[in-house]
Amino acid sequence: MIYFSTMNEICKRIESIGVLPVVKITSAGDSENLAASLLAGDLPAVEITFRTDAAAESIARIRKKFPDMLIGAGTVLTPDQVDLAVDAGAEFIVAPGFNPRIAQYCTKLKIPYIPGVNSPSQIELAMEHGLDVFKFFPAEAMGGIKMLKSLAGPYPELKFIPTGGISPDNLLGYLSLPSVLACGGSWISPSAMISEGRFDDIAKIASRTVSDVLGFNLSGVILGATDSDEAEPVLDFFASTFLLNKGETAKTFTAGTMIEIEKEKNKYPAGLIITVHSIPRVKAFLDRKKIGYTESEDSEIILNEQKGGFGIKLRQE
Ligand code: 3PG
Numbered sequence: 001m002i003y004f005s006t007m008n009e010i011c012k013r014i015e016s017i018g019v020l021p022v023v024k025i026t027s028a029g030d031s032e033n034l035a036a037s038l039l040a041g042d043l044p045a046v047e048i049t050f051r052t053d054a055a056a057e058s059i060a061r062i063r064k065k066f067p068d069m070l071i072g073a074g075t076v077l078t079p080d081q082v083d084l085a086v087d088a089g090a091e092f093i094v095a096p097g098f099n100p101r102i103a104q105y106c107t108k109l110k111i112p113y114i115p116g117v118n119s120p121s122q123i124e125l126a127m128e129h130g131l132d133v134f135k136f137f138p139a140e141a142m143g144g145i146k147m148l149k150s151l152a153g154p155y156p157e158l159k160f161i162p163t164g165g166i167s168p169d170n171l172l173g174y175l176s177l178p179s180v181l182a183c184g185g186s187w188i189s190p191s192a193m194i195s196e197g198r199f200d201d202i203a204k205i206a207s208r209t210v211s212d213v214l215g216f217n218l219s220g221v222i223l224g225a226t227d228s229d230e231a232e233p234v235l236d237f238f239a240s241t242f243l244l245n246k247g248e249t250a251k252t253f254t255a256g257t258m259i260e261i262e263k264e265k266n267k268y269p270a271g272l273i274i275t276v277h278s279i280p281r282v283k284a285f286l287d288r289k290k291i292g293y294t295e296s297e298d299s300e301i302i303l304n305e306q307k308g309g310f311g312i313k314l315r316q317e
Contacts, residue, residue: 007112010092011133011181013070014161016284017045018175018213020184021206022074022163023058024051024191031058032065034189037199039066041206044288047094047184049074056084063089072114079105086111094184096137098122103129114161118142123155133159133181140165145173152179171212172277214285215277215317222252222260222271222313231261268311275317282314 014020021038023046025031031054038046044066048058050073059071073085074094082093082105093106098115103126106113116137117123126134136148139162143150148160162174163184174183188209189202225231235253239246244256252260260273276282279299286293292304293314301314 006110007133010070010112011159014045014092015159015181016281017043017070018182018278018281019043019171019188019209020045020047020072020161020163020182021188022047022049022184022186023189023194024049024186025054025058025194026052026191027195028054028057028061030194030197031061033197033199034058034194034202035062035066035069037202038189038206039069040203041208042210042285042288043188043206044068045070045072046189047072047074048090050077050081050085051075056088059085059088059090076102078102082106082109082111094135096135098126098134100125100129103131116163118147120151120154123151123158127155127158132157134161135184136160136162138164139174139183140170144170145177148174148177148179152177168209168212171209172215175213175277210285213277214282215275216282216314217275217317218272219275219315219317220258220260220273222262222273222311224266224269224271225262226265228253228263231263234261235259266311268306269309271311271313274312274314276314277317279314279316 025048035046048055059073062069062071071090072092072094073090076082076085076093076095082102085093086109092112092114094114095102096116098117103113114133114135115126116135117126118136141164159181160179161182161184162180166183166185167187171183174180188205193202223234225234231253235246235255238244238255238259244258247254252262254260293301295301303312
């Protein structure tokens with residue numbers, strides 16, 4: 001495998017965000033506003049495509065203004081474009097197809113290369129160059145989720161970033177596949193919106209997308225009790241009144257998924273249970289927002305600060 005650490009680090013960052021806005025920008029003057037709108041929507045990643053002459057300058061401007069943003073260069077078709085992208089500050093190179101010349105050049109420069117593939121033959125050719133993370137392009141047109149599931153059979157170790165035809169309607173379906181690192185696409189920041197200066201709209205789409213990816217859902221309440229004797233009648237009440245199944249974990253009694261009752265006195269009088277699609281992505285999100293938390297042995301996240309008298313617990317759905 002080539003330049004393991006950079007490739008791994010970049011892929012981990014892409015995976016921790018879960019979506020990669022693919023951008024075609026015609027005027028570099030719009031680039032900072034575009035990046036600011038994605039960041040306002042809590043989306044710190046962008047792929048600027050070399051489909052316009054404004055690509056390199058846009059990357060450079062965003063890199064300068066938002067040094068921590070994850071910036072990739074897309075639609076990179078020649079070694080010259082690789083040079084332009086790297087000089088401008090791109091951290092990884094994306095292309096619609098696999099090109100051995102670009103693969104070799106990226107290896108030489110130690111810049112991660114994520115080429116588009118959509119067939120076993122292309123994949124195997126690219127694997128010969130040490131690659132194991134691919135853009136799956138054009139995802140919907142080439143069989144979508146069904147195709148990715150089929151590819152996971154012979155190539156279980158490979159990871160994909162499906163792009164092409166991804167929308168809010170199919171995003172979560174793709175992200176639920178273990179082989180999918182993240183999804184890419186233009187729906188978050190369509191070029192028309194950029195040129196019309198609709199940056200608030202882009203921020204809203206970005207924020208809604210991040211919310212879809214994380215999937216916060218208030219799913220239950222934790223009630224405090226000093227001991228099991230106090231907890232049991234509360235359990236009986238909720239189970240019989242709201243027709244919920246009784247259950248038990250090491251530390252709580254449960255009534256359905258809605259109510260948990262602590263068996264021993266806890267720090268907070270009550271708590272909220274919020275389920276999420278992906279604990280690793282939520283952890284990355286909380287880190288970015290500088291919200292403190294601790295992680296329990298069973299991978300639940302407990303926010304350090306209570307709110308309104310409630311402790312807040314985040315749990316894998
Ligand atoms: C790309 O090159 O990655 C695609 O144009 C993005 O596809 P989409 O416009 O269908 O999202």
